[in-house]
Amino acid sequence: MDKDRAGRELLRSSRDFFLDFCAHARGDGVRAAILIVLGAGAEGVGLLLLVPLLGLVIGDGRTGWAMMASAGRLPWLGAAPAARLAPLLACFALLVVLRAVVLWHRDVLLARLRIGFVEEQRGRLVSRLIAAPWTRLSALPHAGVNHLLSSDIILTGACAHFMVQGATSLFLLLVQWALACVFSLPLAAVTGVLLAGASLALVPQLARSRRLGRDVADANLHLATSGAQFLGGLKLALSQNVQHRFADEFNGTLRRLMGQQVTLVREQSKSQLAFTTLASLAGAAAIVVGVWTLDVPPAVLIVFVLLLARMSAPAAQLQQGAQQFANFLPSYEKIRALEAELAQDPPEVDATTDGPAWPGPPPLRFHQVGYRHPGGDRGVSGLDLTLEPGSFVGVMGASGAGKTTFADLAVGLTVPDVGTIMVGGHPLVGGLRRRWAAAIAYAPQETFLFHDSIRANLSWANPQATEADMRAALGLAGASALMDRLASGLDTVVGAQGGLLSGGERQRLALARALMRRPPLLVLDESTSAVDIAGEQVLLASLAALPWRPTILLIAHRRESLALCDRVLEFAEGRIVADRRMERAEAQASAHRAR
C-alpha cells in the first residue's frame, strides 16, 4: 500500500473514531473539554507566577513582571513589589490546589466517558448481532466475534484513552507555547518550528504503527480461533494423538505475534528517540539563541528553559499516545466493519405483532416457497403444502436434500426468496415472525447445552417454569431414569456442550427443554438420532400423545423413527418428491393417545 493511501486511511479512520466518541460524549464531552482547558490554563498561570517569584528570589532588579511590563509585553500586569513575596506564594499555592481539583474532576469525567464509550460499542455490536438474520450470523466465525466482543473492544477503550490523553497534552502544550511566546517571541518561534517538524516526521510512523497494529490484531484473532478449535476438537485430537498439530499451529502463530510485537516496540522506540533528540535540540537552540543573540534576562531564560522542560512531558505523551492510538485503531476498524456487514440487510417489512395467542397450533401454509443459501445454488424450491394443526409430519431424504432448510423456513429462521409462508392465515414476516419464534420450539441437529446445571439449561426455554414443570418435561423426554441416577438431580452441571452426559442423554435434555415451552410447533431435526431405537419409539409415542397437540415436524433418517407420523414428506434436491399420508401410523398414535 502506498504511503499516501495509508496516511489517508489513518486520517479517515481516526476521524470516524473521533466523531463516534463525540457522539457518545455529548454534554459530558463539552464539560470535559472545559475542564481540560481550565487545567491547562491553571498550569499556564502557575508558570507565569514563577517569573516574579524567581525575580524576587534571585534578586534580579530587571526581572519579574517589572521587566516584562517595561518591555511592553505584559503592560496589564504592572510591577510586583518585593514585599509581596508572601501573597505571591499564597496565590501560587491556591492555584496549585485549584488545579489539582480541576484535574481530579477532569480525570474522573474522562474515565467515565471512556468506560461508557467501550460499553456503548459493545452494546451496539451485540444489538446488531441480535438483530441480524440467521443466514448472516451462521456465516460468521464465532471465535472471531468473541474476540471482537472481548479483546478488541478493550483495545477500543485504550484508543479512547490515548485520544483523550492526546487532547489534554495538546492543550497543555498550546498554553505552554503561548506562554513561551509571551516571554520571548523569537525563542518560542525556534522551539515551535522544531516541535512542528518533529510532529510532521511522526505522521509516516503513525501509518506504520497502524499497519503493525493490524498484523498484531490478525495474529491475535488467529490465536483465539486456534484456541477455540483446539478446545472444540480436544476429544478427537487426543484420541488420535494429533494434539501436537494444534500445538504446532498455535506456537507458529505465537512466534509470528512475538516478532510483530518486537517490530512494533522497535518502531515506537525509534520515533521516541527521534522525538527526544529533537526536543533536546530545541532546548539547546533556545538557550544558545537566548544567551548569544538576544539580551534575555536570566530569570526569563530560566523560566523559559523550565517551560521547555515542562513541555517535553506532554509532547512525549502526545507522541507516544498517538502511536498507541494508531496501533490499536485496527481493533476499532474491525468492529465497525462487522457492524457494517451486519447492517447490510434491509429492515424487514413489519407485520402486526399484536393479537391473541394462538388458542392451539395454527395451520402453517407454504405457498410456492423457494430459498437459496447465500453464495451457492443449494436450497429448496417449489414448496407448496399445508401443515395441519396438530399433525405429526415426518421429513426424510438423503443428506443435503433440503430438510433442515425446510425446517429453518418453518420456524422463521430464514425468509423465503420467493413465495409466502402463512401462519394462521398471516404472512410470516416482521413482528409475526418474532412472535412465532418466541412460541415454537426447535431441537436442532447439534445438541446445544450450556456448561451449567440441568435446571439452568431448562429455565433458559421458560424462565417461569417450576420444578414440577421441569420434572414433567424431563419425564416426557424419557429422562426420569437419568434424573434418578444423578446425585445432584436438577442441579447437576452437564459440562461444556453437555460433555459429561451421553449423546442420547444430551438429546433427551434438549428435548425436555424444547417441551418446556409447550410450543404450537415442535421441530425435531434428527434430535433423537442418538437415542436407542426402542427408547426413541417410546419417546415419539409420548410426543404424539401430548395433550396440547402441537404440530410436530420430525426430520429423521431411520424409517423406524417415522413409523408414528401421520404424514411423511420426502425431499430430494430441494423439492418434495413424495407426500404420503400414513393411516396406520395415525391409528398407532391414536391408540397410544388413548392409553
Ligand SMILES: Nc1ncnc2c1ncn2[C@@H]1O[C@H](COP(=O)(O)OP(=O)(O)OP(=O)(O)O)[C@@H](O)[C@H]1O
Ligand atoms: N448456510 C449455508 N450456506 C450455503 N449452503 C448451505 C447452507 N446450509 C446448507 N447448505 C446447502 O444446502 C443444501 C441443503 O442443506 P440442508 O441442511 O437443508 O440438508 P439436509 O437435507 O438437512 O441434510 P442432512 O440430512 O445432511 O442434514 C445442502 O447442499 C447444503 O450444502
